[in-house]
Amino acid sequence: MKVLVAVKRVIDYNVKIRVKTDNTGVETANVKMSMNPFDEIAVEEAIRLREKGLATEVIVFSAGPVQCQETIRTALAMGADRGVLVQTDAELQPLAVAKLMKAVVDKEQPGLVIVGKQAIDDDSNQTGQMLAALLGWSQGTFANKLSIADGSAEVKREVDGGLENIKIKLPAVITTDLRLNEPRYASLPNIMKAKKKPIEVLAPDALGVDIAPRLKVLKVEEPPKRKSGIKVKTVAELIDKLRNEAGVI
Amino acid sequence: MAVLVVAAHDGKTVRNNVANAVTAALQMGPDVQVLVAGSNAGEAAKSAAVIQGVAKVLDAEDAAYANWLAEDVAPLVVKLAPAYSHIVMAADSVGKNLAPRVAALLDVAQISEAIKVVSPDTFVRPIYAGNAMATVQTADKIKVVTIRPTNFKAAAAGGSAPVEQIGGTGAGGLATYVGAELSKSERPELTSAKIVVSGGRGLASGENFKMLEALADKLGAGLGASRAAVDAGYVPNDYQVGQTGKVVAPDLYIAVGISGAIQHLAGMKDSKTIVAINKDEEAPIFQVADYGIVGDLFQIVPELTAAVEKK
Numbered sequence: 011m012k013v014l015v016a017v018k019r020v021i022d023y024n025v026k027i028r029v030k031t032d033n034t035g036v037e038t039a040n041v042k043m044s045m046n047p048f049d050e051i052a053v054e055e056a057i058r059l060r061e062k063g064l065a066t067e068v069i070v071f072s073a074g075p076v077q078c079q080e081t082i083r084t085a086l087a088m089g090a091d092r093g094v095l096v097q098t099d100a101e102l103q104p105l106a107v108a109k110l111m112k113a114v115v116d117k118e119q120p121g122l123v124i125v126g127k128q129a130i131d132d133d134s135n136q137t138g139q140m141l142a143a144l145l146g147w148s149q150g151t152f153a154n155k156l157s158i159a160d161g162s163a164e165v166k167r168e169v170d171g172g173l174e175n176i177k178i179k180l181p182a183v184i185t186t187d188l189r190l191n192e193p194r195y196a197s198l199p200n201i202m203k204a205k206k207k208p209i210e211v212l213a214p215d216a217l218g219v220d221i222a223p224r225l226k227v228l229k230v231e232e233p234p235k236r237k238s239g240i241k242v243k244t245v246a247e248l249i250d251k252l253r254n255e256a257g258v259i
Numbered sequence: 260m261a262v263l264v265v266a267a268h269d270g271k272t273v274r275n276n277v278a279n280a281v282t283a284a285l286q287m288g289p290d291v292q293v294l295v296a297g298s299n300a301g302e303a304a305k306s307a308a309v310i311q312g313v314a315k316v317l318d319a320e321d322a323a324y325a326n327w328l329a330e331d332v333a334p335l336v337v338k339l340a341p342a343y344s345h346i347v348m349a350a351d352s353v354g355k356n357l358a359p360r361v362a363a364l365l366d367v368a369q370i371s372e373a374i375k376v377v378s379p380d381t382f383v384r385p386i387y388a389g390n391a392m393a394t395v396q397t398a399d400k401i402k403v404v405t406i407r408p409t410n411f412k413a414a415a416a417g418g419s420a421p422v423e424q425i426g427g428t429g430a431g432g433l434a435t436y437v438g439a440e441l442s443k444s445e446r447p448e449l450t451s452a453k454i455v456v457s458g459g460r461g462l463a464s465g466e467n468f469k470m471l472e473a474l475a476d477k478l479g480a481g482l483g484a485s486r487a488a489v490d491a492g493y494v495p496n497d498y499q500v501g502q503t504g505k506v507v508a509p510d511l512y513i514a515v516g517i518s519g520a521i522q523h524l525a526g527m528k529d530s531k532t533i534v535a536i537n538k539d540e541e542a543p544i545f546q547v548a549d550y551g552i553v554g555d556l557f558q559i560v561p562e563l564t565a566a567v568e569k570k
Contacts, residue, residue, distance in 0.1 A: 105369075133388065136369050143364045148433035149356070172439065176435065176436055233392050
């Protein structure tokens with residue numbers, strides 16, 4: 011069984027983002043970019059499936075500008091086998107990415123797709139579910155634990171009240187939650203090895219996918235700032251403030 | 260055209276956040292209908308019918324809907340969708356699982372976690388963990404929107420909408436429900452609690468959370484945690500407040516031993532009053548706190564618990 015994982019190149023999670031002064035978006039020039047943290051978990055899970063003999067090959071998908079090759083290389087250095095980049099400088103929204111992934115899935119015929127539940131830039135939490143819908147596959151979202159056996163997957167999901175267990179037919183799309191695993195670091199020899207692993211570059215047109223954005227971003231603004239508060243010295247003072255100033259207890 | 264709110268429920272009542280979704284839906288169009296899909300969900304449908312502003316409740320009965328598997332509920336919503344201008348869901352674990360599947364089947368974009376309805380086709384939503392706010396406009400004929408419940412006031416009870424029975428769409432056989440391991444708690448549910456007490460890595464162990472439980476119980480508060488505390492195994496995943504966990508906006512949020520990582524602030528900075536207790540006076544949590552105490556939480560929390568009791 012082949013496993014396809016998707017990785018997104020996003021502003022590094024440690025970077026404090028800046029809204030552009032003309033309110034058209036967020037400043038990405040000269041900002042450190044990294045793999046979306048949830049996608050690292052997806053890559054790790056796929057590699058573990060191969061190490062357990064449950065997967066034969068781990069294919070890494072990404073879509074976006076040429077620099078996404080670096081993000082794919084990071085996944086290859088972790089242990090994935092090869093990459094596919096749909097290269098475009100155009101804005102990509104979740105539905106378009108799901109359609110591009112579907113085209114690659116149709117070609118590669120993986121038995122499982124694993125993606126991060128959400129990207130930390132647009133916080134959409136959509137692509138995995140959309141891909142499952144377009145393929146007519148089952149979906150194991152917000153996965154906390156994944157077990158594969160006999161043509162199906164048991165997925166422990168993180169839900170509002172705790173955890174939920176479902177059994178889904180393969181092929182399926184899994185989206186990762188934080189506690190699924192702890193991604194490994196790439197070792198230096200594996201980083202060197204990854205440089206020789208193949209990355210296929212495709213164009214959206216060649217896949218016959220219309221990637222035109224459906225949502226128009228009218229403006230991007232800073233959130234309202236909270237006015238800074240005060241430090242109190244004692245619990246008695248805190249209780250007094252909460253009771254008489256804020257009126258919340 | 261009408262607006263359809265898809266309501267999650269436990270078989271007896273719809274979730275509290277459905278009343279918030281109805282408020283958001285009324286800002287998209289005046290004719291708001293609620294879909295309650297389930298197996299023996301008649302009671303839940305009645306609980307939706309009393310929400311003010313609801314014009315009609317659709318009760319879709321099918322054994323396949325018993326556990327809210329997206330694979331089986333999505334075809335029902337898709338079948339109903341052409342009669343509606345908007346499909347609205349609360350951005351909880353049910354809505355986040357289902358709404359994108361519905362949107363893709365309809366070949367439309369989805370708007371995630373709207374915090375404001377600017378006009379029926381334009382919405383404000385947080386991006387980058389709430390460090391930027393994007394105003395987005397959709398040209399799709401059917402608009403699929405999840406809303407962040409804490410940003411919309413709950414519609415009051417007192418309505419009496421008619422309930423209409425509709426048929427189900429059956430089970431597709433792709434997925435089956437096995438069971439759940441739900442946290443049992445007498446405390447108020449995190450996302451609707453008036454007061455929330457949250458603990459972070461500073462608590463140092465799961466055992467020490469008992470100290471926060473005592474404070475929460477005195478205050479009648481919900482209990483939350485930072486991602487660090489959940490990752491460390493101190494408390495279960497459903498306690499997590501933050502960008503990828505729960506978003507809360509109570510009247511009072513007490514952050515104990517939480518440094519205040521960006522992704523945690525994303526889940527609580529809309530709280531009315533924020534209290535931070537931390538030994539590190541440089542901790543970023545103090546930048547959003549109305550009242551901060553720098554000190555040892557193991558002394559301050561029991562003192563606070565005792566003082567609250569004296570009220």
